[in-house]
Amino acid sequence: MYDILIRNTTVMPMTEGGGLLEGYDVAIAGQRIAALGPTGTLGADATRMIDGANRFVMPGLVNTHTHMGQTYHRGTAEAMLLQEWLDQDAPISSSMTAEDVYWAAMLACCEMLHAGITIFADMFFHEGQVAQAAVDSGMRAQVAQGIMEQFSGDDLGRGPAAEQIARSVACAEEWHGAADGRITARLAPHAIYSLSPATLRDTLAAAKEKGYGIHTHLSETTLELEWCEERYGVSPPRWFEEAGFLEVPYLAAHCVYLSDEDIEILDRDGVGIAHNPGSNLKLASGRARIPDLTERKNLAVGLGTDSAGSNDSLDLLKEAYLAAVVHDWPIGSTPARICLRMATCEGARALGLADEIGTVEVGKKADLIVLNLESSRMTPLHQLERTLIYAGRASDVEVVIVDGKVVLNGGTLTMVDEGHVLREARERTARLFQW
Numbered sequence: 001m002y003d004i005l006i007r008n009t010t011v012m013p014m015t016e017g018g019g020l021l022e023g024y025d026v027a028i029a030g031q032r033i034a035a036l037g038p039t040g041t042l043g044a045d046a047t048r049m050i051d052g053a054n055r056f057v058m059p060g061l062v063n064t065h066t067h068m069g070q071t072y073h074r075g076t077a078e079a080m081l082l083q084e085w086l087d088q089d090a091p092i093s094s095s096m097t098a099e100d101v102y103w104a105a106m107l108a109c110c111e112m113l114h115a116g117i118t119i120f121a122d123m124f125f126h127e128g129q130v131a132q133a134a135v136d137s138g139m140r141a142q143v144a145q146g147i148m149e150q151f152s153g154d155d156l157g158r159g160p161a162a163e164q165i166a167r168s169v170a171c172a173e174e175w176h177g178a179a180d181g182r183i184t185a186r187l188a189p190h191a192i193y194s195l196s197p198a199t200l201r202d203t204l205a206a207a208k209e210k211g212y213g214i215h216t217h218l219s220e221t222t223l224e225l226e227w228c229e230e231r232y233g234v235s236p237p238r239w240f241e242e243a244g245f246l247e248v249p250y251l252a253a254h255c256v257y258l259s260d261e262d263i264e265i266l267d268r269d270g271v272g273i274a275h276n277p278g279s280n281l282k283l284a285s286g287r288a289r290i291p292d293l294t295e296r297k298n299l300a301v302g303l304g305t306d307s308a309g310s311n312d313s314l315d316l317l318k319e320a321y322l323a324a325v326v327h328d329w330p331i332g333s334t335p336a337r338i339c340l341r342m343a344t345c346e347g348a349r350a351l352g353l354a355d356e357i358g359t360v361e362v363g364k365k366a367d368l369i370v371l372n373l374e375s376s377r378m379t380p381l382h383q384l385e386r387t388l389i390y391a392g393r394a395s396d397v398e399v400v401i402v403d404g405k406v407v408l409n410g411g412t413l414t415m416v417d418e419g420h421v422l423r424e425a426r427e428r429t430a431r432l433f434q435w
């Protein structure tokens, strides 16, 4: 007896070398994928049947970098550089209450589930509220309480570094493994330019002592690169390597400016890079060397939306499209396939979760999405990967399953009163943005 049986569908497993499985059934028992087989071979004994005809099933999308507390910032900026944006945002983000962060994160969860995103890696303040939003909406999450100081000469009232590190550790201790393992946690030193070397080293020492990974920003702009080289005489990746950060699971957002030597430094198991093409383009940060990075064997490149403040949507198919069209992919290469891997299995590897999620395989956690193929936009269908990346949209997602539970069905969220979330978001935004 299965809990869910998706019948007569096409499966895009995203396994190494695994092609499309047409005319297949997918069975889910508890939190995991229990069986895959040609239609009819798994029997019909399931609590819930989902008709997969004219649809396809793929792994849930993995969003490797967000700041969900900033979802109220959608549509507040354009034609602005990163530093200007950070300066504009600082007083608003620092005045947010824990409840404000919770409802911003709920708003983000709603948007992400509609877009087929089943897990996000987040970094913000009041991060426990973000974890709670993931639990309440049915999502999987990797949370990390942010640590940030010396920011534009203003400490944002977040307290001395030692307290911030303690809060980041406490958040990880409280949430790592919560909700039957749906929540994992890291520590989040914001970036090399917003933290003193002592704070960075103390954060790493705490991460090593407690066994947590790191989520940080790295080599995002030329300004950061020049600042780091001038101050420390090395590139940001070299600084982090010399300080010992690559000895723990290390997730680096952006990595827009990397030298060949930097890529050598980062190309090791356990290093994940979150590529955020929409945010990088909007903030005029530049184009990361993604075709060079995705060639490497050890480092893992995932896709991220960054926050709604610098993107402005949380739609990973849009990011995958941007990544497929904005880079100078070698003639004859397969950017659609590479970007799909970044959005799924490689994103899972970047978060250190490849054993559990990122592919459709028996034994893995049942984090799956079902997309509609019966539309003018998806017709004709010469090659599914290309059609999905170049023509697909969030609105093609019909069903989202996380940890074996249907959390979006026919475009409706099953665990969240979305109307309530929108009302809270509008009211809180009106109070925070009085400019």
Ligand SMILES: [Zn+2]
Residues within 6 Å of the ligand: 065, 066, 067, 217, 253, 306, 307
């Ligand atoms: Zn970021």
